[in-house]
Amino acid sequence: MTATTPSPIAAPAPKPSLVGLGRAELKAAFAALGVPERELNMRAGQLWHWLYFHGATDFSVMTTIGKELRARLADAYSLARPAVAAEQVSQDGTRKWLLRLSSTGPHDRGAEIECVYIPEVDRGTLCISSQVGCTLTCTFCHTGTQKLVRNLSAAEIVAQVIVARDRLGDWPGAAPPDGAFVPSDGGRFVTNIVLMGMGEPLYNFDNVKAAMDVVTDGEGLSVGRRRITLSTSGVVPMIERAGEEIGAMLAISLHATRDELRDTLVPLNKKYPIATLLDACRNYPGVSNAKRITFEYVMLKGVNDSPRDARELVRLLKGIPAKINLIPFNPWPGTKYECSDWETIEQFSEIVFKAGYASPVRTPRGRDILAACGQLKSETEKLRARARMMLESGIGAEGIYAVADG
Ligand code: SAH
Ligand code: SF4
Numbered sequence: 081m082t083a084t085t086p087s088p089i090a091a092p093a094p095k096p097s098l099v100g101l102g103r104a105e106l107k108a109a110f111a112a113l114g115v116p117e118r119e120l121n122m123r124a125g126q127l128w129h130w131l132y133f134h135g136a137t138d139f140s141v142m143t144t145i146g147k148e149l150r151a152r153l154a155d156a157y158s159l160a161r162p163a164v165a166a167e168q169v170s171q172d173g174t175r176k177w178l179l180r181l182s183s184t185g186p187h188d189r190g191a192e193i194e195c196v197y198i199p200e201v202d203r204g205t206l207c208i209s210s211q212v213g214c215t216l217t218c219t220f221c222h223t224g225t226q227k228l229v230r231n232l233s234a235a236e237i238v239a240q241v242i243v244a245r246d247r248l249g250d251w252p253g254a255a256p257p258d259g260a261f262v263p264s265d266g267g268r269f270v271t272n273i274v275l276m277g278m279g280e281p282l283y284n285f286d287n288v289k290a291a292m293d294v295v296t297d298g299e300g301l302s303v304g305r306r307r308i309t310l311s312t313s314g315v316v317p318m319i320e321r322a323g324e325e326i327g328a329m330l331a332i333s334l335h336a337t338r339d340e341l342r343d344t345l346v347p348l349n350k351k352y353p354i355a356t357l358l359d360a361c362r363n364y365p366g367v368s369n370a371k372r373i374t375f376e377y378v379m380l381k382g383v384n385d386s387p388r389d390a391r392e393l394v395r396l397l398k399g400i401p402a403k404i405n406l407i408p409f410n411p412w413p414g415t416k417y418e419c420s421d422w423e424t425i426e427q428f429s430e431i432v433f434k435a436g437y438a439s440p441v442r443t444p445r446g447r448d449i450l451a452a453c454g455q456l457k458s459e460t461e462k463l464r465a466r467a468r469m470m471l472e473s474g475i476g477a478e479g480i481y482a483v484a485d486g
Contacts, residue, residue: 100234100238100294103125106124162179177243199262201263203272209240212228220335231279272303274331276331281311288326305328311333311374311376314348329373332374337392361373372401385420408425
């Protein structure tokens with residue numbers, strides 16, 4: 081006789097979220113509910129407006145969509161965002177969120193990424209991630225030590241912008257949190273986006289492109305393409321396509337002026353050496369004095385910070401419409417590098433300045449919370465040992481320094 085095992089009661093699968101989806105996906109979501117083909121464009125447009133203009137968190141507010149269809153939407157879908165696992169607010173107004181993404185399968189408890197908001201008087205810059213971790217292994221970068229790597233979906237990339245605007249009260253009719261420092265020009269709080277968090281955006285090209293199509297759409301989030309900066313470690317074959325298809329401002333993580341050194345700092349250089357990278361920059365679609373390329377240069381004590389390096393940098397960039405962004409190295413536990421001394425950075429920046437590049441050093445923002453960066457992670461660690469692997473691996477707040485102009 082065989083014993084019958086009671087069938088386990090499966091927990092209901094969470095409803096798929098519509099937040100972050102593109103127009104075609106929203107149309108498909110309506111089509112799946114049986115909405116006729118001829119209505120799909122109109123319905124997707126209505127939903128788009130609620131999602132990306134109003135930041136709706138509940139279907140019930142979507143009054144342009146009939147009650148009955150709204151109910152069907154709510155039955156099938158959610159408007160869930162990634163959970164904010166932790167939030168830190170700096171004295172200077174910089175805000176950092178640790179976001180927990182929803183699970184992608186039975187063995188995934190939800191990867192975590194960090195997202196940083198940096199307000200200035202005339203703009204608010206959001207630094208977002210394109211991947212969980214990074215497959216590249218730049219030796220000075222904490223993200224590069226992370227083992228767990230996956231591409232973020234386009235919706236997960238967009239959702240970072242949505243969560244930031246939720247937390248900042250940056251939707252029509254909403255208000256910023258009490259005492260928040262936000263740009264004072266009376267407009268929006270998130271005006272600029274930099275893809276400088278975790279990951280190499282050009283290794284997740286299709287999703288980054290789809291996400292930027294959503295965030296730049298004039299009927300929704302409406303961030304201008306010139307207010308988006310994509311930072312790459314130098315994936316040369318994708319640079320031209322990035323210019324043509326994404327049209328963002330380009331930032332290049334250069335960090336060295338000799339191949340021998342760049343090979344060790346940014347190992348991708350062995351595949352695409354400096355000369356080929358700079359050629360790609362010269363040919364970047366739309367590059368001009370009004371649309372300069374930002375060259376990021378992390379200041380590493382005794383490694384790449386000599387006056388000779390500065391002069392060589394200026395020589396290399398000759399003829400390329402360029403901005404230079406000197407980034408003080410942000411140390412992390414176990415790193416073998418140190419940040420250059422302040423006088424060394426000043427000397428370096430003086431040489432660069434005399435060559436005609438304005439304001440090259442960015443003051444680190446959110447120093448107090450950056451200092452506590454490990455703390456944010458280790459506190460979360462105590463709560464959820466299962467997440468340790470991801471948390472230990474470091475989260476790409478390094479981009480916090482590298483705010484581009486524009
Ligand atoms: N993968 C892309 C974008 C993310 S990194 C890239 O490499 O460009 C964003 C910027 O932060 C890059 O210029 C990167 O080199 C820099 N960076 C990484 N680790 C850093 C650290 N510990 N201190 C300062 N800058 C760092
Ligand atoms: Fe990846 Fe950029 Fe870090 Fe290099 S610097 S490991 S490309 S995130």
